[in-house]
Amino acid sequence: MKILNIVGARPNFIKVAPLHRAFLTYPAIQSKIVHTGQHADSRMSDVFFKQLALPQPDYSLGPGPASPCTQTQQTARILVEFEAVLMAEQPDWVVVVGDVTSTLACGLAAAQGGIRVAHVEAGLRSGDRRMPEEMNRILTDTLSDLLFVTESAGLDNLRREGIPDEKVWFVGNVMIDSLVRYRPQANELDTVGRLSLIPGEYILVTTHRPANVDHEAGLVNMVQIVEAASAHKMVVFPVHPRTQANLVRFGLMSRLMAIPTVRVLEPQGYLEFLNLMEHAAVVITDSGGVQEETTFLQVPCLTVRASTERPVTVDLGTNQLLADLNPATVRYHIGEILAGRIKAAAIPPLWDGRAAGRIADILLNERTPVCSRQGFRPA
Numbered sequence: 001m002k003i004l005n006i007v008g009a010r011p012n013f014i015k016v017a018p019l020h021r022a023f024l025t026y027p028a029i030q031s032k033i034v035h036t037g038q039h040a041d042s043r044m045s046d047v048f049f050k051q052l053a054l055p056q057p058d059y060s061l062g063p064g065p066a067s068p069c070t071q072t073q074q075t076a077r078i079l080v081e082f083e084a085v086l087m088a089e090q091p092d093w094v095v096v097v098g099d100v101t102s103t104l105a106c107g108l109a110a111a112q113g114g115i116r117v118a119h120v121e122a123g124l125r126s127g128d129r130r131m132p133e134e135m136n137r138i139l140t141d142t143l144s145d146l147l148f149v150t151e152s153a154g155l156d157n158l159r160r161e162g163i164p165d166e167k168v169w170f171v172g173n174v175m176i177d178s179l180v181r182y183r184p185q186a187n188e189l190d191t192v193g194r195l196s197l198i199p200g201e202y203i204l205v206t207t208h209r210p211a212n213v214d215h216e217a218g219l220v221n222m223v224q225i226v227e228a229a230s231a232h233k234m235v236v237f238p239v240h241p242r243t244q245a246n247l248v249r250f251g252l253m254s255r256l257m258a259i260p261t262v263r264v265l266e267p268q269g270y271l272e273f274l275n276l277m278e279h280a281a282v283v284i285t286d287s288g289g290v291q292e293e294t295t296f297l298q299v300p301c302l303t304v305r306a307s308t309e310r311p312v313t314v315d316l317g318t319n320q321l322l323a324d325l326n327p328a329t330v331r332y333h334i335g336e337i338l339a340g341r342i343k344a345a346a347i348p349p350l351w352d353g354r355a356a357g358r359i360a361d362i363l364l365n366e367r368t369p370v371c372s373r374q375g376f377r378p379a
Contacts, residue, residue, distance in 0.1 A: 001364060002030045002091040007057070008038030008078075008102030011175075011289050013048035014270060015097040015120060018177035018356035020054065025357075026364055032058040034085055036078050036102040047269040052178065059085050071101055071132055078105035086113050093118055093363060096140060097174070099133040099288075099309075104140050111143040118363060120174060122147035123154025124288075124309035132210070133288075137309070148359055150175075150292075151312040151348055171358040172350030175289055176296050179274065180353030186274040195263070197236065199279035202263075203229045203334070206273075208240040209286040212304060216250045219243075221325040223252050225284065225304065228327035230261040232334050233281055238265040238273065282337050284330070291319045298345055300337045302330065316346045 003023055005016045016033065023031035035057035049056065061081040069077075078101070086094075086109060094110035096103040097120040107117045122141050126134050138161075141147055147163060149155055150173040158168050192199055205226055212218045222243075229235050237256075239247070247253040257264060268276065274293070277283055283294050283301045291310050294301035295317030306323035313319035320333060336342065 001028055001093070002089065003032070003093045003095055003363070004085070004089060004091045005031060005033050005095045006036065006097070006102055006106040007033060007054075008036035009098075009100040010048065011098050012100065012102065013052055013054065014178045014289070015174045016095075017052035017054050018174050018181065019095060019097070019120065019359060022356035022360040023363075026360060029360070029364060032089070032091075034059045034061070034082065034106070036061045036082065036106065038074065038078070038100060038102045051270045052182070061085075074101050075105045078102060079109050082106050082109045083113065086110060086115060091115060095120060095363075096144075097121055099124070099136045099140070101132070101136065104136040107140045107143055116145040117143060118146040118148065118359075119144040120148045120359065121150055123149045123156075123158045123168070124151075125153075125157045126305075126307045126309040128307050130211070134309070146362070148355075148362075150351075150355075151310065153311045169358075169362055170350065171362070172352060172355030173292060173348075174355045174359070175292050176351045177353050177356050178270075179293055179296055182271060182274065183278070186271040186278070189271050189275060191268070191272040191275040192279045195236070195265075197234070197263075197276075197279075200281050202234040202236050202280060203232065203282045203284060204276050204280040205229065205235055205237045205284045206240070206290060207284075207286050207304065208242050209305070212286050213240075213243045213246050219246055219250055219252055222304070223247075223256055224327045225325060225330050226256065226262060227259060228330045229282075229284060229334060230259050231331060232338060233261075235259075235262045236265065236276060236280075237262060238268045238276070240267060282334055291317075292351075294318055295345065296347055296351055300342055302333055302337075312348045316348050318342070318345045 005020055007013050007016050020031050023029045093116050095118045096107045110117050119140050124137055128134055147168050149170045207213055207222050212222050226235055278297050280299055283299055286304050288310055291301055291303055291313040295313045298318060301319045302322050303319055304322050308321060
């Protein structure tokens with residue numbers, strides 16, 4: 001069985017690493033990696049291959065345009081270039097993960113070529129179709145042959161959308177597989193210590209969603225949130241390249257740099273960021289993956305969005321949504337967290353570091369009794 005695993009953006013590397021490693025334990029599976037070049041910046045790509053022990057990709061579709069391009073232009077480029085790979089390889093499965101542009105583009109190219117598609121992290125819905133990721137999720141799930149679900153809400157969403165039961169498998173979360181495996185290495189690296197930070201005495205901020213950083217009003221709100229957070233504790237802010245470009249574009253970088261209790265950092269590698277996240281007093285983010293990771297690490301998380309596609313992080317975890325981006329609201333919630341007035345949190349079912357192994361077993365054997373909407377159980 002030949003499998004092509006698709007990577008293109010930062011979250012993909014974290015999710016594909018445990019999948020590729022699990023596939024390689026089966027002699028009957030030939031696993032290859034295709035890099036779409038969606039994230040051409042080495043700070044968002046190359047470092048992840050190294051830290052996650054991923055081999056160099058079997059195919060690199062090349063970096064995207066040097067100048068910013070639309071999602072449609074990026075999708076079109078990947079469709080055309082990945083079609084050539086499919087024709088050369090004729091795989092049995094194309095495995096796509098998450099909800100980025102590469103996920104939809106490669107899934108669509110495979111489906112149009114009559115090649116089966118497996119979607120890892122299927123069924124997640126925010127209910128906000130203004131988010132590019134939401135459209136990517138819905139369309140990818142529609143064209144996929146197997147859908148691997150991370151939480152019970154995903155099962156409900158797919159059932160409501162009419163996806164047949166036999167396509168859907170509740171397997172857990174491969175993002176957590178990587179966290180479990182690399183957490184000791186992240187702690188050994190001790191980024192917190194190397195930056196002279198005190199565990200529990202800083203707030204970690206990360207933001208990259210278009211609604212928050214692509215427009216001046218949204219980015220002003222984010223800078224005000226950083227200012228509000230810095231009134232409580234030191235703020236550590238690894239700045240995404242997209243966010244950095246717009247901070248400069250809108251003349252906000254100097255305002256951010258002028259805050260005395262803010263540490264602005266370059267984008268961090270996976271291990272560095274994991275260590276910063278684990279030892280933060282609070283994490284403020286708009287990232288879906290960070291919501292999951294903080295839930296597993298039991299670190300309080302404030303998500304600056306009106307909705308989340310990962311409701312289990314709110315229902316069971318440490319996550320709180322902040323639809324109101326008023327700095328006073330942010331200050332209030334940080335104060336509540338630092339005062340210890342937060343709910344007890346639990347780790348969601350099957351977030352145990354073994355999701356990739358379940359997926360490999362299912363793809364190889366396609367044994368429906370092994371897994372069901374009620375959850376995975378050993379054969």
